Amino acid sequence: MEKQALTLVILNGKGAGNEALRAAINALRDEGYPIEVRVTWETGDSERYLQEAVALRAATVVAGGGDGTINELANALIHIAPSSRPVLGILPLGTANDFATSAGIPEDPQAALRLAIAGRTVNIDLARVNQDRYFINMATGGFGTRITTETPEKLKSALGGVSYFIHGLMRMDTLKADSCAISGPNFNWHGDALAIGVGNGRQAGGGQRLCPRALINDGLLDLSIVNSQELLSTLLHSLTSDEQNPNIITATLPWLKISSPNEMTFNLDGEPLSGTEFHIEVIPGALACRLPPQCELLS
Structure with missing residues (x-):
């Protein structure tokens, strides 16, 4: 050998x-x-x-x-x-x-x-935030971020990924939208976002598929904005279906900028980053990674 x-x-x-x-x-x-x-x-x-x-x-x-x-x-x-x-x-x-x-x-x-x-070795994209932070899977902001950062360790150990969703139900009384503006090539949106997902990968927070069509080798990021007051039904939908939810605004972009008059916190693969402005861009083919032959994240 x-x-x-x-x-x-x-x-x-x-x-x-x-x-x-x-x-x-x-x-x-x-x-x-x-x-x-x-x-x-x-x-x-x-x-x-x-x-x-x-x-x-x-x-x-x-x-x-x-x-x-x-x-x-x-x-x-x-x-x-x-x-x-x-x-x-x-x-x-x-x-x-x-x-x-x-x-x-x-x-x-x-x-x-x-x-x-x-x-098999494949080249995958990486996302860069404000020039010096990176994520491989997803950046999440808003209600979803608060849930993933606050979910107790004992609950996570006992229930796994579904613990995030259960803890979210327990914290519905804290529901608060973040006022922000999001822009990118041929895309402009401003309003109150309950949850934001910027996906290189497809899911975060223990199985919430905020970006169900994202690919990690297409040189693009998938953006999902939840602006509906029906957060519970939206989260349930994201857990059970990959069909487009009418309560979610989506775009596919090589870069985007998020700005807010108030401090926001984004989870970069679970690692928090706070601020009022976030410039997020994709670095195509940045890393070599070994993935399954039939990996759904590959184009």
Whole structure:
């Protein structure tokens, strides 16, 4: 068997005791795949481990965790020179796993790890916010953002992705629209938005498919604005159907600008960013990633 290139798994500390993952890594090592594991403890660890992966000439770095883990690694990968940048693999171990779910990545650790190491490599887009922050899946603002940032950890652990929706029902009394203006090529809108989704991927918040037609290799971002007072029916619709909801305004754009007289908070793959102006643009083909052959996010 020919010598395989090194894979470095960067594992969120919450998944360090996952016995199924330990068995999967040992099984693939037995097949001849050299795999090293690093466990994160605090912010910045992923970037430090990525630098180690580059020094070791690892062919692949695997994000083992949820959307936040993938986001942290993607933010670090984009700053590595393309000539020495490893391929990104994804091992879904978080609560919601929105990006991995919509990409069709297996939940089984061994199947996901095998895909991450030996699967097909494709170039995918990355979105950049205000020149220095990035997201791989989705930026969400408004009511949806408040729910995903406030949902208790115990509820997420017990119920998984549906916990966001249940917590949303519990917080309907806090419903408040954000007044803002959104513009882009041949697109202008202003009004009160209950929820905003800017999608490179399709879903966020534990399964809310705000951008059900988004593709991650088309050089475009999908924008969805919920401006209806019927938020409950809109959220239910987003959980159960990919058909266009009349309460959602949509556009497909290479870039867009969002401005508000009041401070807004956007979740970038679960990582909050607050401000009054957001310039969001797509970087086509920014990263190499290993995804399933029939991935619905690919054009």
